[in-house]
Amino acid sequence: MSMELHPSLRDDAKRKLFIEKSLATYFVVGPQDVAPQGRDLLTTVREAVKGGTTFLQLRAKPADAREILQMARAIDEILAECPAQSRPLFVIDDRVDVALAAQREGLRVDGVHVGQDDLPVSHASAMLAPGSVVGLSANTAATVTAADAVAADYLGIGAYHPTISKAGAGAGLGARRFAELVKLAQVPVVAIGGVTAADAADVAAAGASGLCVISAIAHADDVRAATENLAAAWKRAIA
Amino acid sequence: MSMELHPSLRDDAKRKLFIEKSLATYFVVGPQDVAPQGRDLLTTVREAVKGGTTFLQLRAKPADAREILQMARAIDEILAECPAQSRPLFVIDDRVDVALAAQREGLRVDGVHVGQDDLPVSHASAMLAPGSVVGLSANTAATVTAADAVAADYLGIGAYHPTISKAGAGAGLGARRFAELVKLAQVPVVAIGGVTAADAADVAAAGASGLCVISAIAHADDVRAATENLAAAWKRAIA
Numbered sequence: 197m198s199m200e201l202h203p204s205l206r207d208d209a210k211r212k213l214f215i216e217k218s219l220a221t222y223f224v225v226g227p228q229d230v231a232p233q234g235r236d237l238l239t240t241v242r243e244a245v246k247g248g249t250t251f252l253q254l255r256a257k258p259a260d261a262r263e264i265l266q267m268a269r270a271i272d273e274i275l276a277e278c279p280a281q282s283r284p285l286f287v288i289d290d291r292v293d294v295a296l297a298a299q300r301e302g303l304r305v306d307g308v309h310v311g312q313d314d315l316p317v318s319h320a321s322a323m324l325a326p327g328s329v330v331g332l333s334a335n336t337a338a339t340v341t342a343a344d345a346v347a348a349d350y351l352g353i354g355a356y357h358p359t360i361s362k363a364g365a366g367a368g369l370g371a372r373r374f375a376e377l378v379k380l381a382q383v384p385v386v387a388i389g390g391v392t393a394a395d396a397a398d399v400a401a402a403g404a405s406g407l408c409v410i411s412a413i414a415h416a417d418d419v420r421a422a423t424e425n426l427a428a429a430w431k432r433a434i435a
Numbered sequence: 436m437s438m439e440l441h442p443s444l445r446d447d448a449k450r451k452l453f454i455e456k457s458l459a460t461y462f463v464v465g466p467q468d469v470a471p472q473g474r475d476l477l478t479t480v481r482e483a484v485k486g487g488t489t490f491l492q493l494r495a496k497p498a499d500a501r502e503i504l505q506m507a508r509a510i511d512e513i514l515a516e517c518p519a520q521s522r523p524l525f526v527i528d529d530r531v532d533v534a535l536a537a538q539r540e541g542l543r544v545d546g547v548h549v550g551q552d553d554l555p556v557s558h559a560s561a562m563l564a565p566g567s568v569v570g571l572s573a574n575t576a577a578t579v580t581a582a583d584a585v586a587a588d589y590l591g592i593g594a595y596h597p598t599i600s601k602a603g604a605g606a607g608l609g610a611r612r613f614a615e616l617v618k619l620a621q622v623p624v625v626a627i628g629g630v631t632a633a634d635a636a637d638v639a640a641a642g643a644s645g646l647c648v649i650s651a652i653a654h655a656d657d658v659r660a661a662t663e664n665l666a667a668a669w670k671r672a673i674a
Binding site: 260261262263265290291292293294296297300312313314315316319320323 | 497499500502504530531532533536539550551552553554555558559561562
Protein backbone atom coordinates (compact mmCIF):
# COMPACT_ATOMS: atom_id res chain seq x y z
CA MET A 197 0.00 0.00 0.00
CA SER A 198 1.54 3.29 -1.08
CA MET A 199 0.17 6.37 0.62
CA GLU A 200 0.65 9.30 -1.71
CA LEU A 201 0.31 12.79 -0.33
CA HIS A 202 1.65 16.08 -1.53
CA PRO A 203 5.34 15.99 -0.48
CA SER A 204 4.98 19.24 1.49
CA LEU A 205 2.40 17.56 3.72
CA ARG A 206 4.98 14.98 4.75
CA ASP A 207 7.43 17.64 5.86
CA ASP A 208 6.44 18.97 9.29
CA ALA A 209 8.39 22.19 8.82
CA LYS A 210 6.56 23.05 5.59
CA ARG A 211 3.20 21.49 6.28
CA LYS A 212 1.32 24.27 8.08
CA LEU A 213 2.38 27.07 5.78
CA PHE A 214 1.77 24.91 2.72
CA ILE A 215 -1.80 24.15 3.78
CA GLU A 216 -2.47 27.80 4.57
CA LYS A 217 -1.16 28.95 1.19
CA SER A 218 -3.20 26.27 -0.56
CA LEU A 219 -6.44 27.69 0.81
CA ALA A 220 -6.30 30.78 -1.42
CA THR A 221 -8.70 29.61 -4.15
CA TYR A 222 -10.67 26.66 -2.80
CA PHE A 223 -13.25 24.94 -5.00
CA VAL A 224 -15.88 22.55 -3.62
CA VAL A 225 -17.71 20.52 -6.23
CA GLY A 226 -19.81 17.45 -6.90
CA PRO A 227 -22.13 16.23 -9.63
CA GLN A 228 -25.05 18.02 -7.97
CA ASP A 229 -23.33 21.38 -8.55
CA VAL A 230 -22.64 20.94 -12.25
CA ALA A 231 -25.61 18.92 -13.51
CA PRO A 232 -27.94 21.98 -13.52
CA GLN A 233 -25.43 23.67 -15.86
CA GLY A 234 -25.45 20.67 -18.15
CA ARG A 235 -21.75 20.11 -17.42
CA ASP A 236 -19.98 17.06 -16.18
CA LEU A 237 -17.87 16.92 -13.07
CA LEU A 238 -14.56 16.08 -14.67
CA THR A 239 -14.73 18.80 -17.32
CA THR A 240 -15.50 21.30 -14.58
CA VAL A 241 -12.63 20.09 -12.42
CA ARG A 242 -10.22 20.15 -15.36
CA GLU A 243 -11.14 23.75 -16.19
CA ALA A 244 -10.94 24.87 -12.58
CA VAL A 245 -7.49 23.31 -12.28
CA LYS A 246 -6.39 25.14 -15.44
CA GLY A 247 -7.77 28.33 -13.92
CA GLY A 248 -5.55 27.91 -10.88
CA THR A 249 -7.69 26.47 -8.10
CA THR A 250 -5.36 25.72 -5.20
CA PHE A 251 -7.61 23.36 -3.26
CA LEU A 252 -10.24 20.95 -4.48
CA GLN A 253 -12.92 19.27 -2.40
CA LEU A 254 -15.06 16.51 -3.87
CA ARG A 255 -18.45 16.80 -2.22
CA ALA A 256 -20.74 14.31 -3.91
CA LYS A 257 -23.95 14.13 -1.98
CA PRO A 258 -25.74 11.77 -1.83
CA ALA A 259 -23.53 9.45 -3.90
CA ASP A 260 -22.62 5.98 -2.66
CA ALA A 261 -19.11 5.23 -1.47
CA ARG A 262 -18.06 3.29 -4.54
CA GLU A 263 -19.26 6.05 -6.82
CA ILE A 264 -17.31 8.67 -4.84
CA LEU A 265 -14.22 6.47 -5.00
CA GLN A 266 -14.64 6.22 -8.76
CA MET A 267 -14.92 10.02 -9.01
CA ALA A 268 -11.79 10.37 -6.89
CA ARG A 269 -9.91 8.04 -9.25
CA ALA A 270 -10.94 10.15 -12.23
CA ILE A 271 -10.01 13.41 -10.50
CA ASP A 272 -6.66 11.94 -9.47
CA GLU A 273 -5.93 11.30 -13.13
CA ILE A 274 -6.62 14.95 -13.93
CA LEU A 275 -4.47 16.17 -11.05
CA ALA A 276 -1.64 13.81 -11.96
CA GLU A 277 -1.17 15.87 -15.13
CA CYS A 278 -0.50 19.06 -13.15
CA PRO A 279 3.06 20.22 -12.58
CA ALA A 280 3.87 19.59 -8.92
CA GLN A 281 4.00 23.28 -7.99
CA SER A 282 0.52 24.04 -9.35
CA ARG A 283 -1.24 20.86 -8.28
CA PRO A 284 -4.09 21.67 -5.92
CA LEU A 285 -4.62 19.85 -2.67
CA PHE A 286 -7.47 17.37 -3.00
CA VAL A 287 -9.79 16.30 -0.20
CA ILE A 288 -13.06 14.37 0.01
CA ASP A 289 -16.11 15.57 1.91
CA ASP A 290 -17.29 13.54 4.91
CA ARG A 291 -16.34 10.01 3.80
CA VAL A 292 -13.12 9.28 5.64
CA ASP A 293 -13.39 5.66 4.53
CA VAL A 294 -13.48 6.62 0.86
CA ALA A 295 -10.49 8.94 1.32
CA LEU A 296 -8.59 6.14 3.05
CA ALA A 297 -9.56 3.65 0.34
CA ALA A 298 -8.28 6.13 -2.25
CA GLN A 299 -5.02 6.55 -0.35
CA ARG A 300 -4.68 2.76 -0.10
CA GLU A 301 -5.05 2.59 -3.90
CA GLY A 302 -2.18 5.03 -4.26
CA LEU A 303 -4.34 7.95 -5.37
CA ARG A 304 -3.17 11.29 -4.13
CA VAL A 305 -6.14 12.15 -1.97
CA ASP A 306 -4.70 14.53 0.60
CA GLY A 307 -7.42 14.24 3.23
CA VAL A 308 -11.00 15.02 4.10
CA HIS A 309 -13.29 17.88 4.95
CA VAL A 310 -15.78 17.14 7.70
CA GLY A 311 -18.79 18.96 9.06
CA GLN A 312 -20.16 19.15 12.56
CA ASP A 313 -22.36 16.10 11.86
CA ASP A 314 -19.53 14.04 10.40
CA LEU A 315 -16.84 12.09 12.23
CA PRO A 316 -14.75 14.13 14.67
CA VAL A 317 -11.48 15.57 13.35
CA SER A 318 -9.45 13.47 15.77
CA HIS A 319 -10.86 10.23 14.34
CA ALA A 320 -10.38 11.35 10.75
CA SER A 321 -6.77 12.41 11.35
CA ALA A 322 -5.92 9.16 13.06
CA MET A 323 -7.40 7.00 10.30
CA LEU A 324 -5.78 8.64 7.30
CA ALA A 325 -2.19 8.54 6.09
CA PRO A 326 0.14 10.56 8.35
CA GLY A 327 0.22 14.19 7.23
CA SER A 328 -3.26 14.10 5.70
CA VAL A 329 -5.27 17.31 5.77
CA VAL A 330 -8.47 17.45 7.80
CA GLY A 331 -10.67 20.51 7.45
CA LEU A 332 -13.77 21.31 9.44
CA SER A 333 -16.86 23.44 8.84
CA ALA A 334 -17.79 25.80 11.68
CA ASN A 335 -20.15 28.72 12.04
CA THR A 336 -20.34 29.73 15.70
CA ALA A 337 -17.92 30.86 18.40
CA ALA A 338 -18.41 27.51 20.13
CA THR A 339 -17.64 25.40 17.07
CA VAL A 340 -14.71 27.61 16.02
CA THR A 341 -13.04 27.28 19.43
CA ALA A 342 -13.93 23.64 20.20
CA ALA A 343 -11.16 21.07 20.63
CA ASP A 344 -12.22 19.54 17.33
CA ALA A 345 -11.65 22.88 15.56
CA VAL A 346 -8.26 23.40 17.16
CA ALA A 347 -7.27 19.93 15.96
CA ALA A 348 -8.32 20.71 12.37
CA ASP A 349 -5.84 21.88 9.73
CA TYR A 350 -8.20 24.63 8.63
CA LEU A 351 -11.75 25.82 9.16
CA GLY A 352 -14.37 26.62 6.56
CA ILE A 353 -16.41 29.33 8.26
CA GLY A 354 -19.79 30.22 6.83
CA ALA A 355 -22.21 30.62 5.37
CA TYR A 356 -20.60 33.98 4.60
CA HIS A 357 -23.55 34.98 2.46
CA PRO A 358 -26.85 33.11 2.17
CA THR A 359 -26.22 30.25 -0.25
CA ILE A 360 -28.25 27.94 -2.44
CA SER A 361 -25.53 25.30 -2.74
CA LYS A 362 -25.93 23.86 0.74
CA ALA A 363 -29.40 23.18 2.05
CA GLY A 364 -29.87 24.36 5.63
CA ALA A 365 -26.81 26.60 5.65
CA GLY A 366 -29.04 29.41 6.89
CA ALA A 367 -28.65 33.16 6.64
CA GLY A 368 -25.22 34.56 5.98
CA LEU A 369 -22.84 35.56 8.76
CA GLY A 370 -21.81 38.71 6.94
CA ALA A 371 -18.34 40.25 6.83
CA ARG A 372 -18.34 41.59 10.40
CA ARG A 373 -19.43 38.38 12.15
CA PHE A 374 -17.13 36.38 9.89
CA ALA A 375 -14.19 38.57 11.00
CA GLU A 376 -15.10 38.02 14.67
CA LEU A 377 -15.06 34.26 14.15
CA VAL A 378 -11.76 34.36 12.26
CA LYS A 379 -10.22 36.15 15.27
CA LEU A 380 -11.32 33.28 17.51
CA ALA A 381 -9.92 30.60 15.22
CA GLN A 382 -6.58 29.00 16.02
CA VAL A 383 -6.08 27.55 12.55
CA PRO A 384 -6.30 29.04 9.03
CA VAL A 385 -9.77 29.90 7.78
CA VAL A 386 -11.55 30.05 4.44
CA ALA A 387 -14.79 31.91 3.89
CA ILE A 388 -17.52 29.71 2.43
CA GLY A 389 -21.10 30.32 1.35
CA GLY A 390 -22.09 32.50 -1.58
CA VAL A 391 -18.56 33.92 -1.73
CA THR A 392 -17.46 35.73 -4.90
CA ALA A 393 -14.41 37.67 -6.04
CA ALA A 394 -16.13 40.81 -4.72
CA ASP A 395 -15.65 39.49 -1.17
CA ALA A 396 -11.89 39.06 -1.46
CA ALA A 397 -10.95 42.35 0.20
CA ASP A 398 -13.23 41.85 3.22
CA VAL A 399 -12.28 38.20 3.66
CA ALA A 400 -8.58 39.04 3.47
CA ALA A 401 -8.98 41.99 5.85
CA ALA A 402 -10.63 39.61 8.33
CA GLY A 403 -7.42 37.63 8.40
CA ALA A 404 -8.68 34.61 6.52
CA SER A 405 -6.53 32.55 4.19
CA GLY A 406 -8.75 32.17 1.17
CA LEU A 407 -12.03 32.07 -0.68
CA CYS A 408 -13.96 28.83 -0.75
CA VAL A 409 -16.64 28.59 -3.41
CA ILE A 410 -19.06 26.27 -5.10
CA SER A 411 -21.32 28.37 -7.30
CA ALA A 412 -18.84 31.13 -8.18
CA ILE A 413 -16.90 28.55 -10.16
CA ALA A 414 -19.34 25.72 -10.86
CA HIS A 415 -22.13 27.96 -12.11
CA ALA A 416 -19.93 30.38 -14.06
CA ASP A 417 -20.29 30.62 -17.83
CA ASP A 418 -16.55 30.08 -18.11
CA VAL A 419 -15.21 27.90 -15.29
CA ARG A 420 -11.57 28.54 -16.06
CA ALA A 421 -11.99 32.32 -16.32
CA ALA A 422 -14.05 32.41 -13.13
CA THR A 423 -11.32 30.53 -11.29
CA GLU A 424 -8.63 32.84 -12.66
CA ASN A 425 -10.75 35.81 -11.61
CA LEU A 426 -11.12 34.50 -8.04
CA ALA A 427 -7.42 33.73 -7.80
CA ALA A 428 -6.51 37.19 -9.09
CA ALA A 429 -8.94 38.92 -6.74
CA TRP A 430 -7.42 37.07 -3.80
CA LYS A 431 -3.88 37.97 -4.87
CA ARG A 432 -4.85 41.65 -5.10
CA ALA A 433 -6.60 41.47 -1.72
CA ILE A 434 -3.55 40.14 0.12
CA ALA A 435 -0.99 42.23 -1.81
CA MET B 436 -6.51 2.60 21.13
CA SER B 437 -8.06 -0.69 22.18
CA MET B 438 -9.69 -2.68 19.42
CA GLU B 439 -12.40 -4.80 20.97
CA LEU B 440 -13.84 -7.66 18.97
CA HIS B 441 -15.60 -10.79 20.02
CA PRO B 442 -12.78 -13.06 21.25
CA SER B 443 -13.76 -15.82 18.81
CA LEU B 444 -13.06 -13.45 15.90
CA ARG B 445 -9.47 -13.11 17.04
CA ASP B 446 -8.93 -16.85 17.00
CA ASP B 447 -8.35 -18.02 13.42
CA ALA B 448 -9.31 -21.60 14.24
CA LYS B 449 -12.70 -20.58 15.62
CA ARG B 450 -13.43 -17.53 13.51
CA LYS B 451 -15.12 -19.03 10.44
CA LEU B 452 -17.40 -21.39 12.31
CA PHE B 453 -18.24 -18.70 14.86
CA ILE B 454 -19.33 -16.26 12.15
CA GLU B 455 -21.37 -18.93 10.40
CA LYS B 456 -23.16 -19.91 13.62
CA SER B 457 -23.82 -16.26 14.41
CA LEU B 458 -25.77 -15.79 11.21
CA ALA B 459 -28.73 -17.88 12.45
CA THR B 460 -31.01 -15.02 13.53
CA TYR B 461 -29.73 -11.84 11.95
CA PHE B 462 -31.53 -8.53 12.62
CA VAL B 463 -30.94 -5.40 10.53
CA VAL B 464 -32.32 -2.22 12.03
CA GLY B 465 -32.19 1.56 12.01
CA PRO B 466 -34.39 4.41 13.13
CA GLN B 467 -36.22 4.34 9.79
CA ASP B 468 -37.47 0.80 10.55
CA VAL B 469 -38.88 1.48 13.99
CA ALA B 470 -40.21 5.05 13.75
CA PRO B 471 -43.36 3.98 11.83
CA GLN B 472 -44.16 1.66 14.78
CA GLY B 473 -43.71 4.53 17.20
CA ARG B 474 -40.79 2.69 18.82
CA ASP B 475 -37.29 3.83 19.44
CA LEU B 476 -34.19 2.10 18.15
CA LEU B 477 -32.65 1.18 21.47
CA THR B 478 -35.80 -0.36 22.94
CA THR B 479 -36.17 -2.43 19.80
CA VAL B 480 -32.54 -3.56 19.92
CA ARG B 481 -32.80 -4.43 23.61
CA GLU B 482 -35.89 -6.58 23.04
CA ALA B 483 -34.38 -8.30 20.01
CA VAL B 484 -31.26 -9.10 22.02
CA LYS B 485 -33.43 -10.56 24.80
CA GLY B 486 -35.24 -12.59 22.15
CA GLY B 487 -31.97 -14.14 21.05
CA THR B 488 -30.84 -12.33 17.92
CA THR B 489 -27.39 -13.65 17.05
CA PHE B 490 -26.28 -10.89 14.71
CA LEU B 491 -27.15 -7.22 14.71
CA GLN B 492 -26.61 -4.75 11.89
CA LEU B 493 -27.11 -1.03 12.43
CA ARG B 494 -28.38 0.34 9.13
CA ALA B 495 -29.26 3.98 9.72
CA LYS B 496 -29.99 5.59 6.41
CA PRO B 497 -29.60 8.47 5.77
CA ALA B 498 -28.12 9.45 9.14
CA ASP B 499 -24.88 11.44 9.37
CA ALA B 500 -21.69 9.76 10.53
CA ARG B 501 -21.69 11.33 13.98
CA GLU B 502 -25.28 10.26 14.57
CA ILE B 503 -24.50 6.68 13.54
CA LEU B 504 -21.49 6.68 15.86
CA GLN B 505 -23.71 7.87 18.68
CA MET B 506 -26.20 5.06 17.97
CA ALA B 507 -23.34 2.55 17.93
CA ARG B 508 -22.21 3.78 21.36
CA ALA B 509 -25.70 3.31 22.74
CA ILE B 510 -26.05 -0.16 21.21
CA ASP B 511 -22.64 -1.11 22.55
CA GLU B 512 -23.90 -0.31 26.04
CA ILE B 513 -26.85 -2.64 25.55
CA LEU B 514 -24.65 -5.42 24.19
CA ALA B 515 -22.13 -5.00 26.99
CA GLU B 516 -24.81 -6.27 29.37
CA CYS B 517 -25.13 -9.58 27.50
CA PRO B 518 -23.38 -12.69 28.81
CA ALA B 519 -20.48 -13.39 26.44
CA GLN B 520 -22.00 -16.57 25.03
CA SER B 521 -25.27 -14.88 24.02
CA ARG B 522 -23.87 -11.58 22.82
CA PRO B 523 -24.72 -11.04 19.16
CA LEU B 524 -22.16 -9.93 16.62
CA PHE B 525 -22.60 -6.27 15.81
CA VAL B 526 -21.80 -4.64 12.49
CA ILE B 527 -22.52 -1.27 10.87
CA ASP B 528 -23.95 -0.85 7.39
CA ASP B 529 -21.81 0.84 4.74
CA ARG B 530 -19.82 3.32 6.86
CA VAL B 531 -16.46 1.67 7.36
CA ASP B 532 -15.17 4.92 8.83
CA VAL B 533 -17.83 4.94 11.53
CA ALA B 534 -17.12 1.30 12.38
CA LEU B 535 -13.41 2.08 12.62
CA ALA B 536 -14.08 5.15 14.76
CA ALA B 537 -16.19 2.97 17.06
CA GLN B 538 -13.43 0.39 17.27
CA ARG B 539 -10.91 3.15 18.02
CA GLU B 540 -13.16 4.24 20.90
CA GLY B 541 -13.06 0.72 22.31
CA LEU B 542 -16.64 -0.12 21.39
CA ARG B 543 -17.16 -3.70 20.36
CA VAL B 544 -18.22 -3.09 16.79
CA ASP B 545 -17.30 -6.33 15.05
CA GLY B 546 -17.29 -5.08 11.49
CA VAL B 547 -19.36 -3.80 8.61
CA HIS B 548 -21.90 -4.91 6.07
CA VAL B 549 -21.41 -3.46 2.62
CA GLY B 550 -23.48 -3.43 -0.54
CA GLN B 551 -22.44 -3.51 -4.16
CA ASP B 552 -22.40 0.32 -4.20
CA ASP B 553 -20.34 0.62 -1.02
CA LEU B 554 -16.59 0.25 -0.58
CA PRO B 555 -15.15 -3.06 -1.78
CA VAL B 556 -14.78 -5.81 0.82
CA SER B 557 -11.00 -5.81 0.43
CA HIS B 558 -10.78 -2.14 1.45
CA ALA B 559 -13.14 -2.58 4.38
CA SER B 560 -11.27 -5.62 5.70
CA ALA B 561 -7.94 -3.88 5.47
CA MET B 562 -9.13 -0.75 7.29
CA LEU B 563 -10.80 -2.39 10.27
CA ALA B 564 -9.28 -4.14 13.28
CA PRO B 565 -7.79 -7.52 12.35
CA GLY B 566 -10.47 -10.22 12.57
CA SER B 567 -13.34 -7.84 11.85
CA VAL B 568 -16.34 -9.25 10.02
CA VAL B 569 -17.18 -7.93 6.56
CA GLY B 570 -20.45 -9.01 5.01
CA LEU B 571 -21.63 -8.27 1.49
CA SER B 572 -25.03 -8.04 -0.20
CA ALA B 573 -25.34 -9.95 -3.47
CA ASN B 574 -28.21 -10.98 -5.70
CA THR B 575 -26.85 -12.41 -8.95
CA ALA B 576 -24.55 -15.24 -9.97
CA ALA B 577 -21.94 -12.66 -10.97
CA THR B 578 -22.00 -10.81 -7.65
CA VAL B 579 -22.12 -14.04 -5.61
CA THR B 580 -19.01 -15.41 -7.33
CA ALA B 581 -17.02 -12.18 -7.72
CA ALA B 582 -13.65 -11.82 -5.98
CA ASP B 583 -15.24 -9.33 -3.60
CA ALA B 584 -17.82 -11.95 -2.55
CA VAL B 585 -15.21 -14.64 -2.05
CA ALA B 586 -13.31 -12.21 0.19
CA ALA B 587 -16.40 -11.51 2.32
CA ASP B 588 -17.08 -13.34 5.59
CA TYR B 589 -20.67 -13.92 4.58
CA LEU B 590 -23.17 -12.93 1.93
CA GLY B 591 -26.65 -11.54 2.38
CA ILE B 592 -28.47 -12.86 -0.68
CA GLY B 593 -31.80 -11.35 -1.61
CA ALA B 594 -34.30 -9.96 -1.88
CA TYR B 595 -35.68 -13.40 -1.04
CA HIS B 596 -39.21 -12.05 -1.20
CA PRO B 597 -40.28 -8.62 -2.43
CA THR B 598 -39.60 -6.23 0.46
CA ILE B 599 -40.73 -2.81 1.55
CA SER B 600 -37.74 -2.21 3.85
CA LYS B 601 -35.18 -1.54 1.12
CA ALA B 602 -36.14 0.71 -1.74
CA GLY B 603 -35.10 -0.66 -5.10
CA ALA B 604 -34.56 -4.21 -3.86
CA GLY B 605 -36.80 -5.40 -6.68
CA ALA B 606 -38.87 -8.52 -7.05
CA GLY B 607 -38.01 -11.47 -4.86
CA LEU B 608 -35.60 -14.21 -5.96
CA GLY B 609 -37.82 -16.93 -4.57
CA ALA B 610 -36.72 -20.13 -2.86
CA ARG B 611 -35.47 -21.91 -5.98
CA ARG B 612 -33.30 -19.09 -7.35
CA PHE B 613 -32.03 -18.37 -3.84
CA ALA B 614 -30.93 -22.00 -3.53
CA GLU B 615 -29.08 -21.79 -6.87
CA LEU B 616 -27.19 -18.73 -5.67
CA VAL B 617 -26.34 -20.32 -2.32
CA LYS B 618 -24.78 -23.24 -4.22
CA LEU B 619 -22.52 -20.77 -6.06
CA ALA B 620 -21.43 -18.99 -2.88
CA GLN B 621 -18.05 -19.82 -1.33
CA VAL B 622 -18.89 -18.25 2.03
CA PRO B 623 -21.85 -18.60 4.42
CA VAL B 624 -25.12 -17.04 3.31
CA VAL B 625 -28.14 -15.47 4.96
CA ALA B 626 -31.45 -14.96 3.20
CA ILE B 627 -32.62 -11.33 3.29
CA GLY B 628 -35.70 -9.56 2.02
CA GLY B 629 -39.19 -10.11 3.36
CA VAL B 630 -38.00 -13.24 5.18
CA THR B 631 -40.18 -14.68 7.98
CA ALA B 632 -40.12 -17.75 10.20
CA ALA B 633 -42.21 -19.50 7.52
CA ASP B 634 -39.16 -19.46 5.22
CA ALA B 635 -36.86 -21.23 7.66
CA ALA B 636 -37.25 -24.71 6.17
CA ASP B 637 -36.61 -23.61 2.56
CA VAL B 638 -33.70 -21.36 3.51
CA ALA B 639 -32.08 -24.11 5.56
CA ALA B 640 -32.69 -26.68 2.82
CA ALA B 641 -30.91 -24.36 0.39
CA GLY B 642 -27.81 -24.66 2.55
CA ALA B 643 -27.89 -21.14 3.95
CA SER B 644 -26.73 -20.27 7.47
CA GLY B 645 -29.54 -18.10 8.70
CA LEU B 646 -32.48 -15.77 8.39
CA CYS B 647 -31.79 -12.07 8.03
CA VAL B 648 -34.76 -9.79 8.69
CA ILE B 649 -35.80 -6.22 9.16
CA SER B 650 -39.59 -6.14 9.24
CA ALA B 651 -40.19 -9.58 10.77
CA ILE B 652 -38.67 -8.25 13.98
CA ALA B 653 -38.88 -4.45 13.74
CA HIS B 654 -42.54 -4.39 12.73
CA ALA B 655 -43.72 -7.18 15.04
CA ASP B 656 -46.18 -6.40 17.80
CA ASP B 657 -43.81 -8.07 20.25
CA VAL B 658 -40.18 -7.68 19.18
CA ARG B 659 -38.82 -10.16 21.70
CA ALA B 660 -41.41 -12.84 20.91
CA ALA B 661 -40.87 -12.36 17.16
CA THR B 662 -37.12 -12.81 17.60
CA GLU B 663 -37.64 -15.93 19.74
CA ASN B 664 -40.01 -17.26 17.10
CA LEU B 665 -37.47 -16.73 14.31
CA ALA B 666 -34.68 -18.30 16.34
CA ALA B 667 -36.86 -21.31 17.19
CA ALA B 668 -37.98 -21.74 13.57
CA TRP B 669 -34.35 -21.75 12.45
CA LYS B 670 -33.37 -24.31 15.10
CA ARG B 671 -36.20 -26.62 13.99
CA ALA B 672 -35.24 -26.14 10.33
CA ILE B 673 -31.63 -27.21 10.81
CA ALA B 674 -32.37 -29.95 13.35
